Amino acid sequence: MRGNSFQGKRVVLTGASSGIGWYLATQLVQAGANVVVTSRRAERLRQLRLATGNPLKRLIAVPGDITDADHRQHVIDTAAEQLGGIDILINNAGIGAIGRFDQASPDRLRRIFDVDFFAAAEMTRLALPWLKEGREPAVCVVSSVLAHRGVPEKSEYCAAKFALRGWAESLRIELRGDGIAVVTVSPSTTRSEFFESLIDSPRDARSFSFGCQSAQQVAGKVLRAIRRRKREVVLSPGGKALVWLSRLAPGFTERLILANY
Ligand SMILES: NC(=O)c1ccc[n+]([C@@H]2O[C@H](COP(=O)([O-])OP(=O)(O)OC[C@H]3O[C@@H](n4cnc5c(N)ncnc54)[C@H](OP(=O)(O)O)[C@@H]3O)[C@@H](O)[C@H]2O)c1
Secondary structure (H helix, E strand, O other): OOOOOOOOOEEEEEOOOOHHHHHHHHHHHHOOOEEEEEOOOHHHHHHHHHHHOOHHHOEEEOOOOOOOHHHHHHHHHHHHHHHOOOOEEEEOOOOOOOOOHHHOOHHHHHHHHHHHHHHHHHHHHHHHHHHOOOOOOEEEEEOOHHHOOOOOOOHHHHHHHHHHHHHHHHHHHHOHHHOOEEEEEEOOOEEOOHHHOOOOOOOOOOOOOOOOEEHHHHHHHHHHHHHOOOOEEEOOHHHHHHHHHHHHOHHHHHHHHHHOO
């Protein structure tokens, strides 16, 4: 698909009801893809269908909870039946939390892993037989800069995104012979509903960041990475700086984070 378009591509996208996923869906439809989208809020997905104008019924909404195995199977079956297969899977759905690990419940850790790691891995497992038959097939994982650098008060989120990135790295090599690209994209702080949807976090929880990107901008970069079949892309200059600083000078990076925490 290098230099090519999404025209006619059959895409499954999770987490389409807001933020990055919303713009991924609208941009994919604009680019001529056929997209099966999922997330829990059915009304939002209905609004998304209206927002895209849904030309030629190219957007199919399958509302539900991605942590439910039956729902994941239903999403994949819908794509197989209505699109005739899958070329691209975008694992975008994600949740986070803010707060110290020693003050949090085991449930917070488990819920974050259920959405951010297990659901993405298991969606991929179900999609793989279809992707193997797909056209220029790709799995995209929407990760985070925090998959490269742990920060305080986001230990569960960092752990889940680190896990996702490591899993994707293994998968990329395993799937090379099948011609399936595994594309990991790591956004930095993005304007979306992410921080309004934090679980088990104080109401006044705040997140420190250097700058912020729009969800629309991030979605465009995610699609460019898929089009170019990139291995891993850190999306913002600040994110790139953090990743490199962290590798080259981990002690200094820790002190820098502590000073801004
Ligand atoms: N915002 C940031 O600063 C930032 C930075 C780096 C990486 N990211 C990553 O980018 C991705 C998209 O996040 P965003 O910023 O666009 O946040 P967002 O606006 O909160 O979107 C998250 C999406 O995930 C869906 N979702 C959450 N739990 C779900 C579940 N159990 N089942 C099905 N869908 C579920 C939500 O839909 P429903 O609520 O309708 O289910 C929503 O569509 C996430 O993986 C996030 O970790 C975000």
